Amino acid sequence: MRNARLWEPRPTRAYRAFKLVNAAVLIGIVILTVYPFVNIIARSFSSETFIQTGQVNLVPRGFNLTTYRIVISDPMFWTNYRNTVVYTTVATAISMVLTTCYAYVLSKKKLWGRSVLVWIAVFTLFFTGGLIPNYILVTSLGLVDTIWAIVLPNAISVFNLLVMKSFFENMPPELEEAAEVDGVDTYRILLRIVLPLSKAVIATMTLFYAVSFWNSWFTAFLYLDHADLFPVTMYLRNLIAGATGASAAGAASGDLTQAAANIQSVTIVLIVLPIVLVYPFIQRYFVSGVTLGSVKG
Amino acid sequence: MYRMSRREALVAAGAASLWLAGCSSAGAKKSGLNLSANKVGAMGSFGVGDQFKATKSLTFPILHLTNPGYPLKKDWLFWSELTKRTNVTLDTTEVPLSDYENKRSLLIGSGQAPLIIPKTYPGQEAPFVASGVALPVSDYIDLMPNFKDKVAKWNLGGDLDTLRQADGKFYLLPGLHQDVWTDYSLAVRTDVLTKMNLKVPTTWDEVRTLLQSLKSGGATSTYPFSDRWGVPTPGGNLLNIIGQAYGAPGGWGYANATWDTKAKKYVFTGAMDQFKQMLQFLHSLVADKLLDPESFTQSDDNAIQKFVSGKSLVISTNAQTVVNPYRTNLTTSIPGATVVKIPVPIGPMGAVKAGSRLENGVMVLKKARDSENFVAMMQFIDWLWYSDAGQVFSKWGVEGVTYTGSVEAGTLKLAPDVNWAGLNPSGTKLLNKDFGFFNGVFAYGGSTKLLNTQFPAEEQAFQKVMTGRKTLPVAPPYPFTADEREQATLWETPLKDYVTQNALKFILGQRDFGQWDAYVNELKGKNSGAYIDLVNKAQQRFAKTKG
Numbered sequence: 001m002r003n004a005r006l007w008e009p010r011p012t013r014a015y016r017a018f019k020l021v022n023a024a025v026l027i028g029i030v031i032l033t034v035y036p037f038v039n040i041i042a043r044s045f046s047s048e049t050f051i052q053t054g055q056v057n058l059v060p061r062g063f064n065l066t067t068y069r070i071v072i073s074d075p076m077f078w079t080n081y082r083n084t085v086v087y088t089t090v091a092t093a094i095s096m097v098l099t100t101c102y103a104y105v106l107s108k109k110k111l112w113g114r115s116v117l118v119w120i121a122v123f124t125l126f127f128t129g130g131l132i133p134n135y136i137l138v139t140s141l142g143l144v145d146t147i148w149a150i151v152l153p154n155a156i157s158v159f160n161l162l163v164m165k166s167f168f169e170n171m172p173p174e175l176e177e178a179a180e181v182d183g184v185d186t187y188r189i190l191l192r193i194v195l196p197l198s199k200a201v202i203a204t205m206t207l208f209y210a211v212s213f214w215n216s217w218f219t220a221f222l223y224l225d226h227a228d229l230f231p232v233t234m235y236l237r238n239l240i241a242g243a244t245g246a247s248a249a250g251a252a253s254g255d256l257t258q259a260a261a262n263i264q265s266v267t268i269v270l271i272v273l274p275i276v277l278v279y280p281f282i283q284r285y286f287v288s289g290v291t292l293g294s295v296k297g
Numbered sequence: 298m299y300r301m302s303r304r305e306a307l308v309a310a311g312a313a314s315l316w317l318a319g320c321s322s323a324g325a326k327k328s329g330l331n332l333s334a335n336k337v338g339a340m341g342s343f344g345v346g347d348q349f350k351a352t353k354s355l356t357f358p359i360l361h362l363t364n365p366g367y368p369l370k371k372d373w374l375f376w377s378e379l380t381k382r383t384n385v386t387l388d389t390t391e392v393p394l395s396d397y398e399n400k401r402s403l404l405i406g407s408g409q410a411p412l413i414i415p416k417t418y419p420g421q422e423a424p425f426v427a428s429g430v431a432l433p434v435s436d437y438i439d440l441m442p443n444f445k446d447k448v449a450k451w452n453l454g455g456d457l458d459t460l461r462q463a464d465g466k467f468y469l470l471p472g473l474h475q476d477v478w479t480d481y482s483l484a485v486r487t488d489v490l491t492k493m494n495l496k497v498p499t500t501w502d503e504v505r506t507l508l509q510s511l512k513s514g515g516a517t518s519t520y521p522f523s524d525r526w527g528v529p530t531p532g533g534n535l536l537n538i539i540g541q542a543y544g545a546p547g548g549w550g551y552a553n554a555t556w557d558t559k560a561k562k563y564v565f566t567g568a569m570d571q572f573k574q575m576l577q578f579l580h581s582l583v584a585d586k587l588l589d590p591e592s593f594t595q596s597d598d599n600a601i602q603k604f605v606s607g608k609s610l611v612i613s614t615n616a617q618t619v620v621n622p623y624r625t626n627l628t629t630s631i632p633g634a635t636v637v638k639i640p641v642p643i644g645p646m647g648a649v650k651a652g653s654r655l656e657n658g659v660m661v662l663k664k665a666r667d668s669e670n671f672v673a674m675m676q677f678i679d680w681l682w683y684s685d686a687g688q689v690f691s692k693w694g695v696e697g698v699t700y701t702g703s704v705e706a707g708t709l710k711l712a713p714d715v716n717w718a719g720l721n722p723s724g725t726k727l728l729n730k731d732f733g734f735f736n737g738v739f740a741y742g743g744s745t746k747l748l749n750t751q752f753p754a755e756e757q758a759f760q761k762v763m764t765g766r767k768t769l770p771v772a773p774p775y776p777f778t779a780d781e782r783e784q785a786t787l788w789e790t791p792l793k794d795y796v797t798q799n800a801l802k803f804i805l806g807q808r809d810f811g812q813w814d815a816y817v818n819e820l821k822g823k824n825s826g827a828y829i830d831l832v833n834k835a836q837q838r839f840a841k842t843k844g
Contacts, residue, residue: 048622048625048626049605049626049629049630052601052602052605052622052626053602053605053606053626053630054598054599054602054606076368131403132403132406132407135403135407135409136407136408136409139407139409144409221393221396221399221400222400222403225390225391225392226389226391227363227368227369227391227393230393234393234395235365237393237395237396238363238365238393238394238395239365240395241365241393241394241395
């Protein structure tokens with residue numbers, strides 16, 4: 001430890017001042033970003049009167065679990081929650097398979113017609129069919145009101161595709177050449193050599209896809225016509241829009257009044273929870289994956 | 298950013314494709330009145346008071362707005378009882394309340410919409426009329442005896458005229474009210490009034506005196522009046538109710554053109570003397586620190602916080618908000634606090650009430666006209682939405698199961714185990730959530746007697762005062778032609794925005810009333826004159842063709 005210190009240049013006063021200011025600013029930013037989240041959590045555990053009178057900040061006031069009990073006992077919440085889990089899992093799986101295959105193919109410079117394939121993907125970044133044509137297409141294919149309307153359109157995100165493509169391009173070609181010399185075919189190269197070496201980018205892409213499917217409500221809004229198929233984001237969105245309507249719906253008696261006040265925060269906490277729990281474990285791949293893909297190119 | 302652009306894209310795409318759809322189908326079909334091929338399942342004779350029952354089992358597709366307070370359940374008593382009574386099953390496309398209008402445009406634009414589209418507010422049908430997808434229901438009201446009966450009985454012809462398009466037809470079956478229903482007013486902390494020996498105000502001048510007394514008596518250290526409903530329309534409720542009292546509604550009720558009963562023509566609302574007087578009154582409240590300047594723009598939550606924590610003592614309300622959140626929270630945060638909704642204060646116009654007796658209603662798609670069940674469908678709509686029996690059914694449910702007594706005798710009561718909006722607090726089941734009645738898709742409008750059944754005693758007292766006030770006549774309609782509408786739309790929004798912007802400046806004292814004439818000239822620069830000419834031209838044309 002001591003020896004290591006000897007090699008460090010002696011910090012100047014200006015540098016120390018900079019570090020101090022830097023730390024202060026960063027802590028300020030952390031507080032700004034964390035505060036709303038902590039506030040939502042505090043509200044979800046607070047009683048209605050304290051919320052309405054604006055007395056809840058970082059700590060729950062009038063602690064109670066009534067709203068959690070009510071939201072958890074709503075079967076529609078769980079139906080929609082289950083839908084979200086299913087949609088996210090299936091959609092992420094489909095997206096990962098399609099994106100990986102497409103990206104791997106595009107990373108091969110020797111491929112004939114490669115630039116055409118790249119342009120087909122990039123073209124969709126600039127031009128789309130538009131909403132109504134898309135809707136008519138999905139309807140004519142008979143996908144409306146099924147899980148496929150959620151998981152098939154937008155299965156490939158061009159941004160993710162390009163990140164992955166450049167990651168594969170940066171892989172040393174010698175590895176694959178060596179495998180070829182040993183008589184391994186293309187598919188086994190992808191499965192046995194390339195993919196095991198691409199854990200970082202795969203984890204990152206999986207996270208990108210999973211988070212975006214978990215949060216998405218727009219495709220569900222477009223293509224689903226029955227509430228028992230909606231993802232939980234639609235449930236939440238409707239809840240927030242109808243927050244004033246909740247009282248209109250007859251929520252005047254004790255328990256339900258309590259629910260109307262903090263039902264949004266409770267639902268937000270319940271929906272965000274899985275993502276918040278998973279994030280820390282994937283984050284280390286997340287940073288390395290994204291930078292690996294882009295910087296070296 | 299993200300959401301806006303999607304929405305805009307949606308609206309633009311919808312409008313474009315509707316326009317295209319309109320081009321291709323216009324004139325292709327003629328809607329003749331020969332209905333002999335469309336009578337499958339219909340009743341041979343169907344009159345006022347008859348129970349509609351299809352002669353064979355039918356299914357009608359319908360767009361269903363799903364309210365988060367009572368999400369749709371397939372096992373609702375409403376569905377099974379409806380089928381039992383009418384032999385009709387409704388096939389629902391469920392759309393969450395949050396995105397109802399967008400999805401409606403999308404479905405209609407892509408030609409996938411169900412034939413019956415309820416929850417459409419007067420005016421919202423206009424784009425679908427231009428594109429030719431909406432049915433001109435006025436051609437078929439002979440199939441709807443209950444609708445015709447209520448229009449005649451309640452003298453709603455003038456109100457219906459406001460729905461007529463340039464071709465003289467209307468394309469929406471609106472909800473019909475017997476009387477103008479006033480819901481919004483001011484909530485006042487009566488315990489403070491009693492303590493300070495003050496009276497509940499009846500006029501806007503008395504409101505001013507009351508606020509002064511509250512302020513000088515030290516009842517509050519900040520502003521005695523801090524209002525809500527300022528987002529997204531600044532001063533939405535306040536400018537509306539006070540504007541009505543002065544004869545020039547602002548806020549939610551603002552329309553660029555207001556009918557001048559004396560001159561028998563339309564004038565520009567934002568430039569009227571009455572509008573100016575209203576702004577001067579509000580400015581005097583702000584200048585004397587009686588009205589919180591944040592009232593016009595703060596969020597509802599902020600305004601409610603100030604009220605239930607006792608910082609402010611007056612706030613806008615409706616029948617529901619006075620109970621929850623105001624009263625429920627006040628009683629726990631300030632022991633002994635009481636709050637009531639006072640009758641709408643009276644202004645220079647006298648004891649009057651204004652407003653439309655039309656509610657949101659049902660739009661029928663034109664392609665329904667080609668269905669062999671068309672006549673049955675119109676009879677069904679007539680029974681469910683417009684007959685007395687249908688209205689009581691969709692509102693209160695089944696006699697002996699969800700309610701007892703009768704509307705006519707004024708004895709209607711919820712069943713002991715059923716609750717709705719706190720009317721029967723001991724009930725464990727909710728009328729809407731557990732049974733599917735009192736669903737906003739089906740239950741609205743109706744006679745004053747029917748309306749009164751849904752109010753607690755306190756609100757009935759309020760309604761009694763309001764019923765005693767004179768209803769102002771409906772302004773004559775001015776339906777635009779397609780070209781005129783396009784021109785008018787280009788002028789309307791900038792004018793409205795400019796009026797709102799400057800109304801706030803005048804109220805808050807950022808602009809002096811000495812500049813009023815300059816302001817009126819600025820409006821002229823934004824084509825207020827040309828706009829009013831267009832409105833008057835359309836009004837006279839309509840009066841001539843109709844007269």
